[in-house]
Every structure is written in C-alpha cells, then in structure tokens.
Amino acid sequence: MNPLHWTRPHQLAWAVISLLGAVLGVMLGFIHSPFFSIMQPWQVFVEWLSRPQSYWLWPSFGFLIAGLVFYAAQLFRRAN
Numbered sequence: 001m002n003p004l005h006w007t008r009p010h011q012l013a014w015a016v017i018s019l020l021g022a023v024l025g026v027m028l029g030f031i032h033s034p035f036f037s038i039m040q041p042w043q044v045f046v047e048w049l050s051r052p053q054s055y056w057l058w059p060s061f062g063f064l065i066a067g068l069v070f071y072a073a074q075l076f077r078r079a080n
C-alpha cells in the first residue's frame with residue numbers, strides 16, 4: 001500500500017497527524033528538560049525553543065511515530 005496512491009484527504013490526514021505528533025514531541029521534550037523544573041516554566045519555553053540542539057530528537061521521533069501509527073492503521077483497515 002503506497003501512500004503516494006492514497007486519496008488527497010488521506011494524505012492530508014497523514015500530514016496533519018504527523019505534524020501533531022511533532023508538536024506533542026516538542027511538548028514532551030520540554031517537560032523532560034531541566035527548564036521545566038523552573039518556577040514558571042512556560043515563560044522560558046521560547047528561550048528553550050531557540051536552542052534546537054537540546055530538543056531536535058523529540059519532534060523528529062514524534063513525527064515519525066505518529067506517521068507510522070497512521071500508516072499502520074491504514075494497513076489494518078485495508079486488510080479488514
């Protein structure tokens with residue numbers, strides 16, 4: 001099942017789900033960072049985002065995992 005042959009709505013849903021996975025990855029990365037233990041962590045969130053070397057793996061894995069889960073769901077749906 002080739003994703004390039006999916007309909008546009010399925011491709012768009014796959015992209016949106018993958019991007020939401022990346023956003024969730026950024027949030028989880030921030031929660032696990034030492035900046036989150038500061039008294040008001042959301043004020044330093046922008047400062048943390050300006051240093052991608054400390055968090056780049058989190059959104060990458062979030063994007064990849066969410067995209068693979070969506071693809072697996074499409075495979076299982078097609079098999080049934």
